[in-house]
Amino acid sequence: MKEKTTDKKGSILSPFKAVNFLFKKPRTLRYPFEPKEPALRCRGFHLNDWEKCTGCGNCADICPNEAIEMVEIPELKSKPQEGIKNERPKLDYGRCCFCGLCVDICPAGSLRLSRDYFHIHFDTNTFTFIPKDEKTDKEHFLSSGKYSILKASLTHRKENYEGFTSDLEYSLFEPQRVPMPEVAPDERKLSFIEQVIGYNKEEAKAEAFRCLECKLCEEACPAHLKISDYIKAIYEDKPDESLKKIFEDNPIPAICGRICMKHCETACSLSIQGEAVAIRWLKRFVADSIKDYKTTLELRAAKPTGKKVAVIGAGPSGLSIAYFLTLKGHKVVVFDSLPGGGGMMRIGPPIYRLPIEAIDKDVNYIASLGVEFRFNTTVGKDILFEDILKEYDAVHLGIGTTVSRSTKVKNIDKAHLALPFLQANKIAEPVKVGKEVIVIGGGNVAMDVAREAIRLQCMQYPNEEVVTKTVSLEDWDELPATEDEIEEAKAEGIQFNPGWGPKEVKVEDGRIKGLLCVKVKSVFDKQGKFSPTFYEEKQMYLDGDMIIEAIGQAPDFSFIPKKLFEKLEFTPRRKVKVDDNGMTTIPKVFAGGDIVNLNLDAVTAIADAKIATEGIHKMLSGK
């Protein structure tokens, strides 16, 4: 054997060097009298902030050991509109490996790990528990004075003892949305060009990829579209399947993909700490990317039942019910006074938000299924309501709110009303606007009016100084318009005067000179009812040569004969009263849309139509 070159110097006595250490302070801790503080990132027992937790269940989905189960907590209230479920994660510490993936996937950031890690118990059932934190569980989370390490367990924990917490930078979800390409404000206000350009295929796939499939959105959507399925199909590059999924619940995706009020995105769990999945734009992507619905969907009406249904109003609720009932085999005839389908969609949303071609795409497809549309037909004038009622087996009212309300202040008769203004610009000749336009109102319609006005000003007075301003009773924080609309309007240069009420229109030589306003004290009374009060002494005068009122709309029931109308009952909020089947108090007359619901939007109209479809079908098939 080769001789070792080194290390033979050691003496047989060298181990005894260790004896020295007998007289040194021990390095070991005398636990529990010398407790060791766990590190700040310690991955111990779970903490869950119940106030932040939405019950989305992503933690349970990602858990590699199936240690997390979502359990319903009866004391908590589900709020689907806000994306909150009354479920909370329940941990099984017989399975948990404390990897913390649940923390990194938690979109609300409510689930965290603490620095507690002691639990000793003879009862194995105590090892499964529903985590809370000191905010909601004062009993089991104790201050350092009351806490003792000797009693530490899942029911005896230290408060404010957070360990491994979520961090957006390291999260397993992507909080940022794929930016939607848009026409810049300075460019878009020169014409009615569609503002949102729309995702291309790559962008849509990337955006669809962000979805965590927790399905909170599906519960928030009034029509309960199968959102996570159709988004998944987009990601998988199957727009055909995506469209099929959408058409199960929504026959007007090109319309809804542009102007939906996106209740789903409010509920999206990603919106808590980041931006919601762009569900509406993804729907638009599907509707736009498929040229011909008919060949893709391959839907056919069922065997004719011989029953006839009249639908009054070709708006979202009318179109939807026509589609659903036709598929069930009923003959549907739709009456509308406008020259085309879409109802309020055809006249309300400006072309830069919803072009006519998009509306016609959806309407034409519904017509191709065998729905008969009678446009330019005003019920009550061209055809009598009584006759319809006699001739058809069921009637559906989806007439919407078509009459603009007025403030009725002095000289207001010189002003324009929102709906005729919007209608003219969209489907007839554009209105000649003034150089200084005042829009009264702070809702989405007022935004549409103001933004159309500034476009018309730019087109009619090129290179001249023009101004569009809005006046609304509500202050900044209570403006009813959506935040997006307000931001976009601001970007286009619209001036806002929130918190002012119109008092008098100043007229000189029969021409509008301006608007006198007074400061608003409060808009709603203590019961939350609309009843504005003013500081009469605080006044403001706005110059202007054109005033447009956009303060809300009302339905027009004048086509219903008085005798029948007396039978029609209303709710306390002045909505048509319908039963669980969508039927009004007039037999075989059903209703849906803005005259029934308080949301006043297209997707809720579709939801109403789904209810009424079931009701009508049940009635007609005699079940």
Next chain:
Amino acid sequence: MEILTKNSNSQTGSSARELELYFGPQHLGMVGNFSITLQVEGDRILEAAANPGYLHRGFEKLMEYRTWIQNFPLVCRINVVEPDPMEMIYAMAVEKLAQLEIPERAHYIRSIYLELSRVASHLFGLWAYANMLGFDTVAQWAMYHRDLILDLFEELTGGRVYHIYIWPGGVRRDFPPGFKDKIVKTLHSIGGCVPDYDSTFFNNRLFYERANGIGQLTQEQAKQWGATGQTLRATGMKFDIRKVEPYAAYDKVDWDVPTREDGDAYSRVWVIRDEMIESVHMIFKLLDAMPEGPVYNKMPNPFKWKIPKGDAYVRVESSRGELGLYMVSNGGDKPYRVHFRTPSYPNGLIILEKLLKNASIADVGNIMISLYVVAPEIDR
């Protein structure tokens, strides 16, 4: 220990009785759930057969049923002693298959972290070895110093043993404030004890007598039997994956591969000692060279993540040798097939059997631990 008596072997004609001896899994000299069946004649081992399987948990199969992200907390559990290279190869394989880019700083953190893990693992090995030879004091020191490194891990990752830290795309969190100084301080305090270790163990005559010439193999044999790591380096071959096929930030700083010539247990332990010192120096260099910046490029959405069809073999230098992972994706959300090449596999199943031939019973543990056989790595 259970002894079975066999009739004397008529072929050998020997008068001594031949015994079959079960060494482990319930045996004081055995570290880990592993067993060796020995044919002995007197004190001499005629034949040794390694008996794995006591720790089979079916990880490779299990991984086929878990999504890409769900496998990340799982892989580290394959090796209790040194979980970090497992995390590293899994992350590397996924990154290779899915073509993920890693930020520069993450490479440095990974290297520092893996070197800390190497030191901790070697100290653990030293504990086992010293303990087995009866150097209880040294064993306690090694365990204590390992614990100091575990404290560092706890601060960085939140876990002491299973860190679950290196994941596809980078690392899970950046250094906490003041962490650099803590690493330096801890390593200095461990490094300050090297003279103590040397005089009580490495340079100790007792240790030399006990380990010299034990479990000796030549470089040729080592290569033939699939040895890597210190088993191979102790035979004089400068082979280290960190040099041969640099990953993380190992090519960014200067360092050396320590070797020895004799190929016996004594050389292997000395290689381990030198390697620990080299690792500590390397960590200091990496800490100095480490750039600022992000440490994690977001992984795709775990619920929708599918990795394109393909296969990848990646390898790293673990504290026992080449640790490899072959992973196949058929385009789905889970691996199609996973196979680990672990250094303890040849060490425990091939080399150990060969080296035990003609050894004495008293050297079984000695040889086995000097090869650093880690049972969970063999079984998986």
